[in-house]
Amino acid sequence: MSDARSGAVPDLTTVPDLVAEADLTAEAAKLDADDGLRDKRELFVLDETVYLDGNSLGALPAHVPGRVADVISRQWGELRIRSWDESGWWTAPERIGDRIAPLVGAAPGQIVVGDSTSVNVFKAVVAAVRIARAADEGRDEIVVDATTFPTDGYIAESAARLTGCRIVPVAPGDVPGVLGERTAAVLLNHADYRTGRLHDLPGLTRAVHDAGALVVWDLCHTAGALPVGLDEHGVDLAVGCTYKYLNGGPGSPAYLYVRADLQPRFDSPLPGWNSHAEPFGMRPGFAAADGAVRGRVGTPDILSMLALEAALDVWDGVGVDAVRAKSLALTDFFLRCVGAYVPQGRVESLTPAAHAERGSQVALRCAGAGDVMRRLIERGVVGDYRAPDVLRFGFTPLYVSFGDAERAARVLADTLD
Structure with missing residues (x-):
């Protein structure tokens, strides 16, 4: 079996028996246990949904509401105009x-x-x-x-x-x-x-x-x-x-x-x-x-700007190189899971196989993509759809896990089947 970090992406028109029989769930658990960014996930407001639409709207960092409440109640409510200087607006x-x-x-x-x-x-x-x-x-x-x-x-x-x-x-x-x-x-x-x-x-x-x-x-x-x-x-x-x-x-x-x-x-x-x-x-x-x-x-739009400033705290101690390494590993692993689970011929990957040409999302061409994405969302896997036939899944390394990637591919397969 190819390693998730190798950059090898399967041909999605075939399903090798070895991959089809592999315990990808167990592999995902091991990859998550070894993930150096896994603790960052706890900094976000998440639920049981697999959220793969952070390339449209990122998840809420858990501490942001409290910081925004201070901006509204104290900086605006009490200090008022003084906050332009005293609060650094x-x-x-x-x-x-x-x-x-x-x-x-x-x-x-x-x-x-x-x-x-x-x-x-x-x-x-x-x-x-x-x-x-x-x-x-x-x-x-x-x-x-x-x-x-x-x-x-x-x-x-x-x-x-x-x-x-x-x-x-x-x-x-x-x-x-x-x-x-x-x-x-x-x-x-x-x-x-x-x-x-x-x-x-x-x-x-x-x-x-x-x-x-x-x-x-x-x-x-x-x-x-x-x-x-x-x-x-x-x-x-x-x-x-x-x-x-x-x-x-x-x-x-x-x-x-x-x-x-x-x-x-x-x-x-x-x-x-x-x-x-x-x-x-x-x-x-x-x-x-x-x-x-x-x-x-x-x-300046102070309320939204200071919400952004608070959100950037999740990057403390994080190197962009580590984020990139996990992004590539996640997208590789997701594509492997899709190749193993999805019925043959139902999707076509538009995502470049070469790491040097890949961002942090996976795009799959699929007949009836709009309806497929609607049903995925109903089943707790949130991506998005781009006309006319593209399923788009964004991988935000700070909070998306390998378990999320495996589950998303499994639910996609069930939906298409």
């Missing part, structure tokens, strides 16, 4: 950004938290075009991931209209072939939201830089699940949400990364009083603040 966007920074491989002072992912994509893409054009006015193309989450495409098209650029949609693997002297900015997703396929951030970043352009990475489906290495790979700008693998809560604020040496040239298309050099000067003319503060716009 004013500096929260940068303070929380510095807590996210090590999870995406960034030094402090380069991430600001606030607004939605869509708003931050808009800021980043327009700013990238402006920086590129300041050096070369002839750059008038924005290359965008043709397989991207739809909103990123909508935002890129709006940014193109605003800046007078044209959009060049292309699959991530084909990006190097369309880059040239007219390329201003490139917007890419680190992982495909449907299949979980991981794109080559280091290689594509180098290719964009070799063409004299800037790159913007969307980290929504990777931050908190695997190493990103923003500083190491010289990424220009990046954005991401915090309600998936970072467990910040529904609608929790997104973040914007601006590489330190680009910050003096970061010209936001949404300047606001919070990004002014003298925010309380109330001057009619705008003068941008120094550093990542330039990425701010208006008054």
Whole structure:
């Protein structure tokens, strides 16, 4: 039997007798007993449900309600306006950004938290075009991931209209072939939201830089699940949400990364009083603040922002490399269980076999996927469905166990049978 950590993924069109007869339940128990992250599971509010939708909304860290209650009752209820200074509300966007920074491989002072992912994509893409054009006015193309989450495409098209650029949609693997002297900015997703396929951030970043352009990475489906290495790979700008693998809560604020040496040239298309050099000067003319503060716009969403800050406590003492190792082991093991349990020919894995190309989710193509997922949820296995035929299972290593993976595959098999 192949080891769960080997990276070998079975051909799901066949069911080898040895795997079919293996005691995968016992193996799951042993893997859970050896799991160095197993104690983190106790930090979350969980029940008997197998929750494999953390790539849409992360589970609630158990201590967050108490912290939010303090923000509401004491900081807001008692201190009121004094909390902007005494409770640190004013500096929260940068303070929380510095807590996210090590999870995406960034030094402090380069991430600001606030607004939605869509708003931050808009800021980043327009700013990238402006920086590129300041050096070369002839750059008038924005290359965008043709397989991207739809909103990123909508935002890129709006940014193109605003800046007078044209959009060049292309699959991530084909990006190097369309880059040239007219390329201003490139917007890419680190992982495909449907299949979980991981794109080559280091290689594509180098290719964009070799063409004299800037790159913007969307980290929504990777931050908190695997190493990103923003500083190491010289990424220009990046954005991401915090309600998936970072467990910040529904609608929790997104973040914007601006590489330190680009910050003096970061010209936001949404300047606001919070990004002014003298925010309380109330001057009619705008003068941008120094550093990542330039990425701010208006008054921060304090309640959701401080809920996120509390949620990040679950990362204390956790290395992203350990999270990545467990993620790969979990997805390998789940695919083995699917291969052993699910009737032949009923599902097809869209998840890359190679670890270097895999995020932290498993996508299975399945006839009647929407109805299958509805029945799975009724039976206590929560994933999600992507039209027209994809079952999507997200694996959050801080709280998903190998026992969860085995049970999910078993219930899937029973449902399809």
